Amino acid sequence: MKTLILFSLLFLTTITNAQGNLVKNPGFEYEFVNWQGGDAAYITPYDKKTGKNCAAINQFVGAEWKAVDQTINIPKNIYALEFSIWIKSESIEEQKEAYKAGAAIASFTNSANKEIISETFAQVKGTTGWANYKKTVKVPDEAKKVRIMLALAQTNGTIYFDDVKVTTLSEEEYIKQNTPAVSESEKLSSAPKLFLNGNFEENLAPWNGSGSITSEDKKEGKSALEITSDIAEWKAVEQISDLTDGDKSLQISGWLKAKNIKQGKDSWNNGMIIIEFKNDKDHKAQEDMVAATVTGNTDWTSFQKTFTIPQGAIKYRIMIALSNCTGTLLADNIEIKVSK
Ligand SMILES: [Ca+2]
Ligand SMILES: [Ca+2]
Structure with missing residues (x-):
């Protein structure tokens, strides 16, 4: 069984690499080329995951929405997309609403450019070292494009982004990835559920x-x-x-x-x-x-x-x-x- 799983993993990796990354300038090596909203962010060579640079967004007060984004055309007949990003954070303030955080969001739009769904694939608060955030999302019917937004979403602090990756998955690959033996989400869901929010500072969740x-x-x-x-x-x-x-x-x-x-x-x-x-x-x-x-x-x-x-x-x-x-x-x- 173990051999089979290992084989499936290797097979999956090969396919994924072969199909490549749909994000252009994914590691900010060419500053904000191919990215929108570079005004809200800056390029830094001092803190990066790989290469020479990474992108960062910082604000001390105001808690405004600040983001850079890139819109990707979804290739035809794609069943699912995997979103992956490396993020590091410094003193991102906790706000009352959970979504106010450092975030990476994928927003799927139809041919009229109307949003169909949006999926947060990374959400970060406080101070964290470089960490990889990943999420696989089934491409909704009607979806033509997906906009990747890297944001400091209505909170203060500093967030660093590097190595953004969007790869395609066939239905078979998606199912394989979501099969208990190999999937990331399964590892997460099998992690022990901890007692949380006993001080009721986060509204009622998860009560x-x-x-x-x-x-x-x-x-x-x-x-x-x-x-x-x-x-x-x-x-x-x-x-x-x-x-x-x-x-x-x-x-x-x-x-x-x-x-x-x-x-x-x-x-x-x-x-x-x-x-x-x-x-x-x-x-x-x-x-x-x-x-x-x-x-x-x-x-x-x-x-x-x-x-x-x-x-x-x-x-x-x-x-x-x-x-x-x-x-x-x-x-x-x-x-x-x-x-x-
Ligand atoms: Ca980089
Ligand atoms: Ca309390």
């Missing part, structure tokens, strides 16, 4: 459920989670994260606050945070366990609890809930520490 974000009353940063209910029903947000082999214990900590929470019919009907360990998608490894509860009116109250991870558990679900009670529950700065 699911019926809560909202408030900036009025928070414990940490700019915002917190708020769950409000006028009727005594189950109202909650949740997120499921992966455990890895050999994880032994899980510590959860954070802050809860109750505003006018009226206990429901049963004594456990309060504002609460619950953890559930799962053996797989549909099976609990054991009953849900309460990490903390609040009721009535409280100030911000911290909690910390450690759970032993049951044998065979591969995931855990964190739920923040009004459990069949009315009122408002606030939560902020939820942190998870998993130990071996």
Whole structure:
């Protein structure tokens, strides 16, 4: 099997190289020849991935959209395109919206030059070393051209671009690339899903459920989670994260606050945070366990609890809930520490 995969990879590489790069002046060796919008960017010989130069975009204030772009004619009967770029960044500011970042975007247009779809194939924030970003995109029906935009998208900082590459893939190659054994996306999706945004600074993602974000009353940063209910029903947000082999214990900590929470019919009907360990998608490894509860009116109250991870558990679900009670529950700065 391994030999077969290696062979497929080699085969794929050969084809890709043979068909070449559709981007002209892809490494900015001829400055901005073939690129539009060079005014927004500059060429630097000091920081580059390969060759003599790379392109950079910088701004300290204003958080405007600044970009260089190149439009490529898509050859006939092409099933998919692979977009690849090397990017390095310095102090790209985090904005409220995720798309405000250093970015490489492919915008497909039809024969009337109208955009059909746009796909972000690199998104970068903060300070990062040279890294390669890649994405394979199926060419939409009707698409005639694709515009590659290299942008500092409504944020401040410095971004460096080099070695932009767009290569064509046949349907067969696309399927091969997206087959679990060889694909990049599979490697990404098989990476453990981490617990994220426990401080609710990134809106609600990746939490699911019926809560909202408030900036009025928070414990940490700019915002917190708020769950409000006028009727005594189950109202909650949740997120499921992966455990890895050999994880032994899980510590959860954070802050809860109750505003006018009226206990429901049963004594456990309060504002609460619950953890559930799962053996797989549909099976609990054991009953849900309460990490903390609040009721009535409280100030911000911290909690910390450690759970032993049951044998065979591969995931855990964190739920923040009004459990069949009315009122408002606030939560902020939820942190998870998993130990071996
Ligand atoms: Ca270069
Ligand atoms: Ca917060």
